[in-house]
Amino acid sequence: MMGSFIWLVTQGSPLLAEAAEAEAEAGGFGLNFDILETNLINLAILVGVLVYFGSKVVGKTLSDRRERIETEIVAAENRAKEAAAALQKQQQRLTEAQAEAERIRQSATTNAQQAKEQILAQVGIDIQRLKETATQDLNTARERAIAQLRASVVAMALQKVESQLESGLDENIQQQTIDRSIALLGGSK
Known part of the structure; x- marks a missing residue:
């Protein structure tokens, strides 16, 4: 391509220059195709140098950017893999934590049921013991009352006997008392 451009500039420039001058004299717009006046050679060299060296720089820049x-x-794919692994690990931990929570809940329910049964059994034992204690206390109180009544009856009987003794025993009563005493002792009459 560069060769075609140089050939066009060197071979076609006198013809093009004449056509441009004729157009300029006619009062219209025209192009100057004189290579030396327009400095096209310098421009062609500059463009060639830019293309030659620029392609290396642009290629290197694009290559660096691509890398x-x-x-x-x-790195993003690695981070995504690490995040997926971390997510999986956390999901596994969550599952384990949920299973542990369920186990603890079941254990607490079982322990609560056992404690309830133990408390109810202990309450039953305590109620039975209180009933027995109340019965014993009632029997003791009854026995005390009976003993007090007996003591009262004995005291009253003694008092009556003493009063009768003080008033005197007639002979008939004395004889009956003696006979009873002998009969109680095993005598005859």
């Missing part, structure tokens, strides 16, 4: 993008993509 950075590829590196960032690989």
Whole structure:
């Protein structure tokens, strides 16, 4: 391409220059195709140098950018894999924690039921013991009352006997008392 451009400039420039001058003299717009006047050679060299060296710089820049993008993509994929692994691990921990919570809840329910049964059994034992104690206390109180009544009856009987003794025993009563005493002792009469 560069060769075609140079050939066009060197071979076609006198013809083009004449056509441009004729157009300029006619009062219209025209182009100057004189290579030396327009400095097209310098421009062609400058464009060639830019294309030659610029393509290397642009290629290197694009290559570097591509490598950075590829590196960032690989790093992003690695982070995504790590995040997925961390998510899986956390989900597993969550599942384990839920299972442990369920086990603790069941254990607490079982322990509560056992404690309830133990308390009810102990309450039953305590109620039975209180009933027995109340019965014993009632029997003791009854026995005390009976003993007090007996003591009272004995005291009253003694008092009556003493009063009768003081008033004197007639002979008939004395004889009956003696006979009873002998009969109680095993005598005859």
